[in-house]
Amino acid sequence: MKKLSLKKILSIAVSLSVLSLAAPTFAGATASASTNSTLSTQAAAAKRFVVYFPNWGMYSAAHNSMSVDNIPWDKVTVVNHAFFTVDSTYKLASTDEYADYQATFPHSGGWNPGDLRGHFGEYKYYKSLYPNVKILVSIGGWTRGENFHAMASTAANRATFINSVVSFLKQYPFIDGIDIDWEYPGVNRTPASGDQYDRGCPGGPEDKQNYTSLMQEIRQAYNNNGLSGKLLTIAAPGGYDKVDLTQPDLYSQYLDWINVMTYDIHGAFENTTNHQSAIYANPNDPSPTSPIDIKNKYNTDYIMKYFVSKYHVPADKLNAGSPFYSRGWKNVDKTTGTNGLFANASGAPVGNLDDPNNPGGQNSYSQMLQLEKTSGYVKYRDSYSQVPWLYNSSLGIMYTYEDTRSAAARCDYVINNGFGGVIAWDISNDDPATGMPLTSTIASKLGIGGTVTPTAPTAPTGLTATAASTSQINVTWGSVSNATSYDIEVDGTVITNVTSPYAHNNLAAGSTHSYRVRAVNSVGTSAWSTSVSAKTSTTVTVPAVPTGLAATAESTSQINVTWSTVSNATSYDIEVDGVVVTNVTSPYAHKNLAASSTHTYRVRAVNSAGVSAWSSSVSAKTQASTGISAWAPNTAYAVGALVTYNGVTYKCIQAHTSLVGWEPPNVPALWQAQ
Secondary structure, three states: OOEOEOOOOOOOOOOOOOOOOOOOOOOOEEEEOOOOOOOOOOOOOOOEEEEEEEOOHHHOHHHOOOOHHHOOHHHOOEEEEEEEEEOOOOOEEEOOHHHHHHOOEOOEOOOOOOOOOHHHHHHHHHHHHOOOOEEEEEEEOOOOOOOHHHHHOOHHHHHHHHHHHHHHHHHOOOOOEEEEEOOOOOOOEOOOOOOOOOOOEOOOOOHHHHHHHHHHHHHHHHHHOOOOOOEEEEEEOOOHHHHOOOOHHHHHHHOOEEEEOOOOOOOOOOOEOOOOOOOOOOOOOOOOOOOOOHHHHOOHHHHHHHHHHHHOOOHHHEEEEEEOEOEEEOOOOOOOOEOOEOOEOOOOOOOOOOOOOOOOOOOEHHHHHHHHOOOOOEEEEEOOOOEEEEEEOOOOEEEEOOOHHHHHHHHHHHHHOOOOEEEEEOHHHOOHHHOOHHHHHHHHHHOOOOOOOOOOOOOOOOOEEEEOOOOOEEEEOOOOOOOOEEEEEEOOEEEEEEOOOEEEOOOOOOOEEEEEEEEEOOOOEOOOOOOEEEEOOOOOOOOOOOOOOEEEEOOOOOEEEEOOOOOOOOEEEEEEOOEEEEEEOOOEEEOOOOOOOEEEEEEEEEEOOEEOOOOOOEEEEOOOOOOOOEOOOOOEEOOOOEEEEOOEEEEEOOOEEOOOOOOHHHOOOOEEEO
16 A cells, blocks of 8 residues: 555565466456446345555545545445554554544534544444444555564564554554555565655565564464454455465465555556556567566466465455556657557656655546546557556547446456455545445445445343452453443443453452443443442452463573463563562563573462462574674664674665664664665
């Protein structure tokens, strides 16, 4: 995905697939005067239509000044909010807090400090009207993935990020999960020259395992924190060479679905015009076949099937991408190619979505509809690839894009091959003046739509209250699909805007308390649930033995030890090589160790009643020494100097004197992971 500027390297396309579907056998390009040609509708069962909504769209006329209330909620199944990011402390963060939380919109405003405003206020409102439409927060994108690599590099950093995700999802229960848009694991990319928004995306070979670990640990955190119903998805790279830098056969088991970016395959970063989102390969495509086979393998059909055939990803987990924008070239040589396709060209025209200083010929679909009507432009269609292009021979300009006919063909491809659905980047680029034609076409083909009558939520079920200690009772209940918040009645007093689990604290030992809950949305409140009661403990019991003990080498000198929490423990003791260290927490970092040395650990839980038995023991060995010095602050480094940091080797790419805060993963302009 992208923010304002689009990807400008070849291996940006993503696609997935499974069953074989022969490419069309008819040949040649044909001119077309029709914009909304229709194809025969084929039945679609339970397909997804995932639309990305850019939080900056409200500021731009090119994005139709779009806000959440303009989304055609009855025509989509999933809205991905773009974008959040991973901040420098490895926590989840908004990229625009004003737009997300503070701006006033039709259903989110007012001066009450407790009111939720911004895009999230609108999401809360529309979730109550369309409870079956899933709302996810997409993290990263093309320009805001600068901290993924460092965050994923250690178990401790991943835990920091994951804990922030858990807290976020509990704070905003109407958000159904997260979408990880890391572009791309295993690729070390510096910021694009001239792109004011692009922060680059450092990467290295260690991302392959770390990416899988990140997905596994997010899923485990969901399960451990009462969030097992939340969704975890990714935006996957579509060049097969980029896919091979990850482990789809392993990480896919932790995901609900995969959004394959089957677009940006070609653009003005090349000097030959081509299709940015071909459904099938064209045998006349002049693209190279070596060292990367762009000609035959950079298309939707190939890459979709690649995920299935090589990595055994279930087809119904894969969504194919539809671009709601163009890419273009200028200085197209009319003596080469055919009607502007496969022709020599240089540079890009400035589209209405472009930064004029860094253009890519990027127009919204609504703008492309206007260009189709502009004198001098002729629309053609590739009968092999099943996608259109627009060419002005006098101006020497060619645009590649999606129209309603190619969108319908893309949907047929998804349906016929058993894939999960379609994603659109992005919903704000469709044309509201003509009824959102791309969105409407895809929704119709996938069988999505219908009138929704808002209703009040039903009463929550599954209410339980459990004493956690002498001073705390934990209350939990089952979620209600169209609820945006809950009220809880505690001993007759109503507390509003709470989430499950609810912790009732600072209670007297041996005291009994009663609870009931009700669900809330914009229509109203449910009836109260049945009441439950619980009594705080009168005596503290000895804690149980900790489980899940694991020890992992983080570097040549450090091992991290983790274990699962024990509900009534107040602290833990850890035995390190036979020596007991008291009052520790998980994770525990064992530092200043010799390289290639082995160490043994076990833990026990502690509270005022006593200590548990020791857990079973685990051992780990520190990483072998590389002979390379560890990075240190206030040190002069020359170009080519090698250092280690958190077990990763880095090469200096710009001479400097290091400072605190300039650790190698934080400053990719200075260091390159090896």
